[in-house]
Amino acid sequence: MTDLTSPAKHAPAAGPSVPGAAVYPGLDDWRQLPIAQQPTWADSPSFAPVVKELSTLPPLVFAGEVDVLRSRLAQAAQGKAFLLQGGDCAETFEAATADKISARVKTILQMAVVLTYGAQLPVIKMGRMAGQFAKPRSSNDETRDGVTLPAYRGDIVNGYDFTPESRQHDPARMLKAYHTSASTLNLIRAFTQGGFADLRSVHEWNRGFTSNPAHSRYEKLAKDIDNAIKFMASCGADFEALKTVEFFASHEALLLDYERAMTRIDSRTGLPYDTSAHFLWIGERTRDLEQAHVEFLSRVRNPIGVKLGPNTSPDDALRLIEKLDPNREPGRLTFITRMGANNIREKLPNLVEKVTASGAQVLWVTDPMHGNTVTSPNGYKTRNFDDVIDEVRGFFEVHQALGTFPGGLHVEMTGDDVAECLGGADPIDQEAFLTGYESVCDPRLNHKQSLEMAFLVAGALSQSK
Ligand SMILES: O=C[C@H](O)[C@H](O)COP(=O)(O)O
């Protein structure tokens, strides 16, 4: 599992290594450990000034919001709420436009309405948005036509263009990532608090989806939702209160220089919060218990996710719980399993059984994307819609059989009409990739595929009730 693609470039911790950084015991202990998947930029003259500036900029989220999220996730861990977490594999600076951000928020809200109906539970809405700029890679390099350059590691590290200048790791990109996250989050807050998220409008948008003949099989569910809303209106439900929604921001906490610099001591509690997002997760490639990421994330108060691939042993899971959630605090720890459709029914039960038997109550979420990545015959990184859905079904089956809670869905998706994943009722084929493939990293469900997934999952959820 360990993928030490670049050596640690940090001096041993002796208090905060950055003047002005928040001081709290243990926040710099990670600097003494091996660290995977980091840029090689610590010797750049701009590195120290950038990190110093980040340490003094305003937080992107407020610690009180982070606490609210933890309480919402605690509900989901007990089967009383459901998490929907979605967004790009890799956000880019260029695509942080009003149109693209609103399309993605809109799609997540549309999915959430359908899931709320299917699950008959509150849906916690969370974007892989406003900070999802750093990517772990399988290889340090990329070769095209005999030319080898550093791999693209996300806009916070280097550029996607295949030139030596663009692929150079540049610490100043951390500041651009901060400001792009701030403007994205500002727009998300405006949309979700300013009336755009009105339940009735979101429901109207879904009519566009079901009016497509390809989606006629979902009309019945859409009609049921319509009837439920009409019934609420007849009963005098307060739709004003349904004009705003809570929306949380999350990303993979990969670049520890950035995450450490964004960590602040909360004035209310005196405790450290990573204020770059409400929720941070540790990736499959960086969840080694003896290494820096797990150590650093164990020190902040945010709810933490860990991606678990098919090779995760029950012992790994139990040790992660011990390190990241020693107090067994409800909502603190989310396991995001990404096993692959072929593995989930075989590998997930043992993990869930052993964790449950230990007395821990984590939130179980399925990421049906990362275990189902394949290369299309014409050479694109893709996923089959049917495999993605099959993994979600497997996730529900396993939890149903064990009497545990399938608490959420983590997807790579966009609100745009792209062609990156194969299939769906209005099917995408590989020829469409030639003009419609936009992702700079992994393939996302497009707008229609995302909504279709929500309808299918809602159907499965309502059957399991
Ligand atoms: O989500 C990201 C990818 O799965 C990860 O970056 C690895 O991708 P790669 O194999 O193309 O490097």
Ligand SMILES: C=C(OP(=O)(O)O)C(=O)O
């Ligand atoms: C890299 C990712 O996932 P994983 O760590 O599960 O491979 C991701 O979520 O984009």
Ligand SMILES: [Mn+2]
């Ligand atoms: Mn990805």
